[in-house]
Amino acid sequence: MIFADHLGFCYGVKRAIHIARQSAQNPPAYTLGSIIHNPQMVERLKSEGIGVVENLDEVSEGTIIIRSHGVAPKIYDEIRRKGLNLIDATCPHVKKAQLSAKSLVDEGYQVVIIGEKNHPEVKSIFEWSDQKATIIESESEAQNFPEVDRLGIVSQTTFSRKKFSDIVLILLEKSRDMKILRTICDATEHRQIAAIDLASKVDLMLVIGGKNSANTSRLASLCAQKVQTYHVETAAEIDPNWFKGAKKIGITAGASTPDWVIEEAGQTVLSIDSQ
Ligand code: SF4
Numbered sequence: 001m002i003f004a005d006h007l008g009f010c011y012g013v014k015r016a017i018h019i020a021r022q023s024a025q026n027p028p029a030y031t032l033g034s035i036i037h038n039p040q041m042v043e044r045l046k047s048e049g050i051g052v053v054e055n056l057d058e059v060s061e062g063t064i065i066i067r068s069h070g071v072a073p074k075i076y077d078e079i080r081r082k083g084l085n086l087i088d089a090t091c092p093h094v095k096k097a098q099l100s101a102k103s104l105v106d107e108g109y110q111v112v113i114i115g116e117k118n119h120p121e122v123k124s125i126f127e128w129s130d131q132k133a134t135i136i137e138s139e140s141e142a143q144n145f146p147e148v149d150r151l152g153i154v155s156q157t158t159f160s161r162k163k164f165s166d167i168v169l170i171l172l173e174k175s176r177d178m179k180i181l182r183t184i185c186d187a188t189e190h191r192q193i194a195a196i197d198l199a200s201k202v203d204l205m206l207v208i209g210g211k212n213s214a215n216t217s218r219l220a221s222l223c224a225q226k227v228q229t230y231h232v233e234t235a236a237e238i239d240p241n242w243f244k245g246a247k248k249i250g251i252t253a254g255a256s257t258p259d260w261v262i263e264e265a266g267q268t269v270l271s272i273d274s275q
Contacts, residue, residue: 001249001269002202004194008262010187010255012091016068017041019089024049026085028062032075033120035067035089036256037213040234044258056082063087069120070094072127093157094121097183098128104152105129109179112136112145114167115156119214122156139163142170151175157185158215158255160222161192187255188215195219195252199226202250204242207231208265209254216254223252234261235268243272 013036023029030051034042042052053059056078063085066075070090079086090098104111111133115122126133133154136142151174155164161184168180199205205223209216211233220231227250232238243249249269253262 001251001266001273002198003262003266004191004198004250004252006187006190006194007251007253008255008257008259010185010191012068012093012185012187013256016065016089016091017045019087020045020050020065021048023063023065023087026063028059029065029087030059030062031065031067031089032056032071033067033069035065036210037216038210038254038256038258038261039212040261041256041258056084059084066090067120068094070098070124072124074127091157091185093183093185093187094124097121097125097154097157097181100154100181100183101125101129101133101152104154104179104181105132107152107179109150109152110134110148110175111152111154112171113154113156114164115159116214119156119158121158125154125156136167136171139166139170142167142174145171145174147174149175150177151179153178153180154183156214157183158188158218159184160218161189191215191219191252191255192222195223196226198250198252199223199229202227202248203246204248205229205250205252206238206265206269207252207254208262209233209257213254213256216257219252219254223250232265235264238265238268238272240272243269249273 030053065087068091207220223229
């Protein structure tokens with residue numbers, strides 16, 4: 001069994017959880033949406049007194065923690081208007097993408113966000129562009145994008161590097177004045193590179209993390225291009241039958257997967273190996 005060189009919690013997730021735990025000292029405290037895309041961690045924080053609300057209407061007092069994915073500028077206004085205590089755990093890399101989109105709009109660029117339309121982070125970057133950006137998530141959408149005088153590009157922080165480059169190559173034909181602000185974060189890049197590297201050396205890859213986590217799902221799809229890959233949320237989903245005939249097992253995990261979930265999966269694989 002081999003673990004990827006880079007896996008598990010990233011800086012932004014560690015920071016957000018640390019901030020949330022500090023906020024729990026002044027209850028009631030709620031995250032606006034799940035703090036990270038990992039159900040096991042969300043449940044653990046709930047047991048520590050940090051609830052989750054999907055809408056500010058559900059809260060009349062206490063602290064609102066903005067999660068690492070960030071939110072629209074109007075949400076900050078609404079939290080203050082309601083007199084709630086605001087704790088901002090937006091990852092600094094996401095904040096950079098949000099402010100980059102805003103500055104490109106202010107400079108007069110037609111802005112494109114390369115990312116998944118339904119991802120909360122992408123929605124927040126769109127809001128920071130004053131809803132003026134176009135979100136592109138595929139090569140075909142890039143081909144259909146019109147020619148414009150000035151084109152500014154930012155990315156979802158957890159987008160695939162390879163796909164980002166492919167889409168940018170197409171968009172290069174769409175404008176003579178382009179400004180590309182590379183906002184894919186290092187943690188994402190390192191995890192993707194390490195996962196692809198490991199997947200090319202083993203007989204089977206296990207990718208551990210939330211099924212609702214975009215960066216974990218991306219690791220699984222990248223590994224699947226190299227070798228048989230299974231994406232599990234916890235050790236309980238691991239099926240011993242998967243490992244028949246597989247000598248080398250690789251393990252990686254998304255940026256929102258807690259250490260203890262990775263360790264449990266590793267222990268399960270070891271116990272299957274020794275049978
Ligand atoms: S993956 Fe990158 S951008 Fe997202 S929370 Fe982690 S460090 Fe921040």
